[in-house]
Amino acid sequence: MLPDTATIQEAARAAASELTGKNIKEGQKLVTSGLIDSLAVLKLISLLEKKLRIVIPPETLQPEDFDDVALMVETIERVGRTPR
Amino acid sequence: MTFNSLTYLGFLFAVVATFWALPVIARRALVMLASIVFYASWDVRFVWLPVVVAGVVFMCGKGMQAGGRNAKRWMWIGSSSLLVLLAVFKYRAFVLENLARLGIQPWHSGSWSVVTIAFPLGISFYTFEAIGYLIDVRQGRVKMPGFVDLCLFFLFWPNILSGPIVRARELMPQLGFARKFEPRLAFEGVDRIVWGLVQKNVIANVLGTWVDRGFGGPPVASHSTLDSWFLAIAFGLQIYFDFAGYTNLAIGAARLIGVELPENFRHPYHASNPADFWNRWHMTLSRWIRDYLFFPINARWKGAPGPLYASLIGVMALVGLWHGAGWGFLIWGTMHGVYLVTYRAYEGLAVERPALKSSRLVAAFWRIATLAGLAAAWVPFRAAALAKTFSVWSAMFFRFTWRAEYNALFYTVTLLVILFCVIEPLVMGILREVEEQAGEGGPSMFRIVFRPVAHLLGFTLFLVFDQGYSQFIYSQF
Numbered sequence: 239m240l241p242d243t244a245t246i247q248e249a250a251r252a253a254a255s256e257l258t259g260k261n262i263k264e265g266q267k268l269v270t271s272g273l274i275d276s277l278a279v280l281k282l283i284s285l286l287e288k289k290l291r292i293v294i295p296p297e298t299l300q301p302e303d304f305d306d307v308a309l310m311v312e313t314i315e316r317v318g319r320t321p322r
Numbered sequence: 323m324t325f326n327s328l329t330y331l332g333f334l335f336a337v338v339a340t341f342w343a344l345p346v347i348a349r350r351a352l353v354m355l356a357s358i359v360f361y362a363s364w365d366v367r368f369v370w371l372p373v374v375v376a377g378v379v380f381m382c383g384k385g386m387q388a389g390g391r392n393a394k395r396w397m398w399i400g401s402s403s404l405l406v407l408l409a410v411f412k413y414r415a416f417v418l419e420n421l422a423r424l425g426i427q428p429w430h431s432g433s434w435s436v437v438t439i440a441f442p443l444g445i446s447f448y449t450f451e452a453i454g455y456l457i458d459v460r461q462g463r464v465k466m467p468g469f470v471d472l473c474l475f476f477l478f479w480p481n482i483l484s485g486p487i488v489r490a491r492e493l494m495p496q497l498g499f500a501r502k503f504e505p506r507l508a509f510e511g512v513d514r515i516v517w518g519l520v521q522k523n524v525i526a527n528v529l530g531t532w533v534d535r536g537f538g539g540p541p542v543a544s545h546s547t548l549d550s551w552f553l554a555i556a557f558g559l560q561i562y563f564d565f566a567g568y569t570n571l572a573i574g575a576a577r578l579i580g581v582e583l584p585e586n587f588r589h590p591y592h593a594s595n596p597a598d599f600w601n602r603w604h605m606t607l608s609r610w611i612r613d614y615l616f617f618p619i620n621a622r623w624k625g626a627p628g629p630l631y632a633s634l635i636g637v638m639a640l641v642g643l644w645h646g647a648g649w650g651f652l653i654w655g656t657m658h659g660v661y662l663v664t665y666r667a668y669e670g671l672a673v674e675r676p677a678l679k680s681s682r683l684v685a686a687f688w689r690i691a692t693l694a695g696l697a698a699a700w701v702p703f704r705a706a707a708l709a710k711t712f713s714v715w716s717a718m719f720f721r722f723t724w725r726a727e728y729n730a731l732f733y734t735v736t737l738l739v740i741l742f743c744v745i746e747p748l749v750m751g752i753l754r755e756v757e758e759q760a761g762e763g764g765p766s767m768f769r770i771v772f773r774p775v776a777h778l779l780g781f782t783l784f785l786v787f788d789q790g791y792s793q794f795i796y797s798q799f
Contacts, residue, residue, distance in 0.1 A: 296621030298462075
């Protein structure tokens with residue numbers, strides 16, 4: 239089972255802050271603002287997988303699915319799954 | 323009807339005036355009719371093509387929405403059919419020509435002119451929109467609209483010829499045309515159109531006369547190092563102002579009827595490195611490549627260096643070929659791939675040596691190397707033949723002579739345009755600030771004096787520099 243929304247939200251904020259070296263706030267755009275590029279999104283996905291101990295299959299994803307914390311939560315709840 | 327012709331401007335005025343006079347329910351029919359007339363004005367034989375593209379997307383989208391195991395198959399059928407259509411029109415002659423050079427001639431009886439077919443304008447742009455649409459449907463990001471909605475999406479006149487390449491989820495919801503008229507839409511639309519006309523006629527076309535002479539005639543071999551660099555830089559400036567001008571005209575026309583199209587440029591020659599350039603140049607193509615090619619490929623390999631470097635070169639070579647069926651475009655794209663690989667390799671190194679990241683000298687090196695690399699890559703993009711490319715490169719990098727063979731005006735104009743590029747973000751920032759200070763309400767000096775005077779001046783310049791008929795560079799792609 240996936241972690242609850244609050245846990246995912248906290249992990250998303252922490253992962254984005256760790257990756258950018260900045261304190262990422264709710265609603266702050268990461269991809270469309272140019273703060274991170276598509277390769278950094280791949281690192282962000284790896285960080286989120288580690289922090290939440292889940293798998294995020296990237297096949298149906300686009301970088302802007304990780305544009306802010308709320309979108310990250312929505313994306314993880316849509317496609318994330320626990321490892322087998 | 324080119325965007326920078328009086329005929330088109332008259333057409334635009336008539337469509338916009340009628341649009342706002344009509345009830346919302348009739349506006350879609352007007353925009354559809356205007357789009358068909360506009361596309362037919364280029365070549366009436368190809369009006370069916372965007373409709374066929376809409377048909378392919380509609381059929382395959384329906385297949386995907388039925389769900390089940392076949393959804394993926396429908397996406398591949400749709401995307402492959404669209405790519406075949408593109409290949410037939412755009413790459414057939416190139417492939418056959420190169421096969422002939424190798425002594426392979428599939429059509430034994432006919433001459434080569436038999437297999438030469440006309441090129442439908444905008445096909446590269448709306449084919450990419452269509453493939454993106456299919457992938458978005460497959461990923462559950464958009465729902466399938468009706469067939470007529472799809473036709474309108476692909477035929478929409480402001481962006482059918484050369485983009486911006488839009489996503490269904492950003493344009494489709496606006497095609498109901500339910501927005502109420504606001505004076506802001508008219509001001510912003512006219513701002514963009516007038517600036518686009520100036521960019522095209524005053525800057526791009528003026529530089530173009532020297533660039534055409536330099537790249538077009540036989541004397542390229544005799545160019546000096548100085549002239550070759552100026553020529554490459556002048557073409558880089560010409561294509562930027564040409565394409566940015568076109569994009570402003572497209573965005574402005576759409577805004578006049580209340581539709582927002584995405585931006586395509588963000589001061590590209592201010593790029594701090596090759597990767598940054600692609601976040602600033604033809605941004606809607608970069609976004610398409612990133613979302614539907616680059617990200618899925620690298621997600622599969624978790625961003626590992628080997629597949630990353632291979633995909634950068636492969637994808638950029640494809641981007642080159644997307645621009646046109648020719649070796650020059652392929653070389654241009656591959657060079658950008660090599661630049662990106664070099665920069666990504668440096669980034670990998672900089673993780674282990676943080677001093678590199680904080681060094682101003684290294685940052686300055688990347689900025690200068692990026693600009694020099696861009697100028698060098700524009701040479702094969704513009705030169706009509708590979709021999710000319712090598713001759714210009716030879717003068718730029720190996721055969722150093724410093725004669726100035728053009729008239730002084732060429733160097734002066736090129737330097738002035740470079741200067742304008744340098745201060746462009748500052749000028750745009752000041753204008754934005756002045757407009758924000760003027761606010762939404764009541765009259766202000768900006769609204770009553772500055773804006774109309776600027777529009778009048780810009781339009782006068784457009785007329786003074788009008789060459790009658792001048793095609794936009796990107797409409798050939």
